[in-house]
Amino acid sequence: MKVLSAHWLGAADAEGSVRSICLAFPEVEERPSHGHPAWFVRGKRQFATFHTAHHDLLRPHLWCAAPPGAQQAVVAAHPDRYFRPPYVGQRGWLGLYLDGVVDARELEGVLTEAYREVCPPGLLARFDQG
Secondary structure, three states: OOOOOOEOOOHHHHHHHHHHHHHOOOOEEEEEEOOEEEEEEOOOEEEEEEEOOEOOEOOOEEEEOOOOOHHHHHHHHOOOOEEOOOOOHHHOOEEEEOOOEOOHHHHHHHHHHHHHHHOOHHHHHHHHHO
């Protein structure tokens, strides 16, 4: 997977970086969800959504699936970078602010975990092998 710059200058750069990571995963497609770019495994299982702004949160951010317990632990440890997103937060999804300095490896890790969380078992086994 391509290594990205650790510094982003604006929401357009953040969106492009998220897009390039997500589309590098096997059998992922992008399509709008509620007017925002979103990524799905095999067209059905959504694992991430990018927001330039959403309601009263006027900064670029990401919502993504997360393993059980990860949301609570990460938000508690890093409330300056992570948050519980509306609507999907009750399902354990994680929010990540994408303005300022974002470590590309951290973003790639968060998105990889999101992909893994919704990936069907057979596809996940192939992903892990290769």
